[in-house]
Amino acid sequence: MYVDNEYELRSWLRNLNLGYVSLDLIIVAFTHRSFKGMGHDVGDYERLEFVGDSVLDLINAEQLYKDEDLTEAEMTELRKGYVSNKQLAIIFDAIDIERFIRVANNLNLTPKVKAGFVEAFFGAIYFAKGYKACLNLWEFITEDFFTAHRQESPQSTSNIWPPQNSPIPLKNAKTTLQEFCQNQFFDTPIYKLIKKSGPDHEPMFTVRVTIKPGENKIDFENVFDEYAFKGRGIYTEGMGPKKKIAEMIAAEEMCDVIGLLYTST
Incomplete structure (x- = not known):
């Protein structure tokens, strides 16, 4: 080639x-x-x-x-x-x-x-x-x-690899996403239940989280060119046996898209 x-x-x-x-x-x-x-x-x-x-x-x-x-x-x-x-x-x-x-x-x-x-x-x-x-x-x-x-830490005998001073996620995805939106002039993330399936004793929830730029984020379409939907922001979805779990999974997906570190629940 x-x-x-x-x-x-x-x-x-x-x-x-x-x-x-x-x-x-x-x-x-x-x-x-x-x-x-x-x-x-x-x-x-x-x-x-x-x-x-x-x-x-x-x-x-x-x-x-x-x-x-x-x-x-x-x-x-x-x-x-x-x-x-x-x-x-x-x-x-x-x-x-x-x-x-x-x-x-x-x-x-x-x-x-x-x-x-x-x-x-x-x-x-x-x-x-x-x-x-x-x-x-x-x-x-x-x-x-x-x-x-x-x-x-010259005396350290730990085998942790990579070393402990590397960035490590400390907060869950919903908190991380919330703080990102606040710091980057995005509107507050919107979580919406879009589907409930399965029997009553074993339900499955699908939740969509959407973020979109506030008035000060004029370059949104350029920053997220692969995921942006004009005028509607970007969204990801998560599924779980409880609504809150589905929300967290949706937030984790969004953090992965943006490139944010978080602690998985």
């Missing part, structure tokens, strides 16, 4: 300690579906993103398991924070993936889009060089976190 800046891409891969890597999958990993929409007959990153998401989950689960003091619930929360859209978007910027991606000119690089590129990249490395290479790459990229942790 041809790429304009092949030399730069190979040099970049070497700088990540990856050695020689076939570029075919890497280029697919760095191709957004919007690029296909411009008339290019190429593959996009979505299938590799699916694989990379699982690879990163396994890497973090494996490392967190080494700390015998962590409960299953704590491991789940830590892993969720470490591979969130916000965290992966930071990695996207830190290793400068943007200069190699192929996207439509008007695509807004939201945290979710950036995270997708990172996950797809790890999916490509998994198929090209295997799981061990993915683990080594993740450790290499996050080395700064380790260094900062050792400097702050």
Whole structure:
């Protein structure tokens, strides 16, 4: 597969300690579906993103398991924070993936889009060089976190990975979303029951949460180009055996779209 800046891409891969890597999958990993929409007959990153998401989950689960003091619930929360859209978007910027991606000119690089590129990249490395290479790459990229942790706690013998000074979600999704809307001039999130199904003794509720910009948020359509509905804001939905549970799941989905960290209930 041809790429304009092949030399730069190979040099970049070497700088990540990856050695020689076939570029075919890497280029697919760095191709957004919007690029296909411009008339290019190429593959996009979505299938590799699916694989990379699982690879990163396994890497973090494996490392967190080494700390015998962590409960299953704590491991789940830590892993969720470490591979969130916000965290992966930071990695996207830190290793400068943007200069190699192929996207439509008007695509807004939201945290979710950036995270997708990172996950797809790890999916490509998994198929090209295997799981061990993915683990080594993740450790290499996050080395700064380790260094900062050792400097702050030189006597620590904890095996928590990544270190404890990494951003960790502390509030549930509804609270996180509420604070985001207040701080970013959005209207208060609106939760609406849109469906109740199942028998009376085992009901299932579907709730939709909608957020839309206040008067001061004039660039809303540009910020959320993939999810925006003109004049109506954006919405996500959640299902649960209780209305409050469905509301929380809907809020978690919205936080994932925006790239906000939260504590899962």
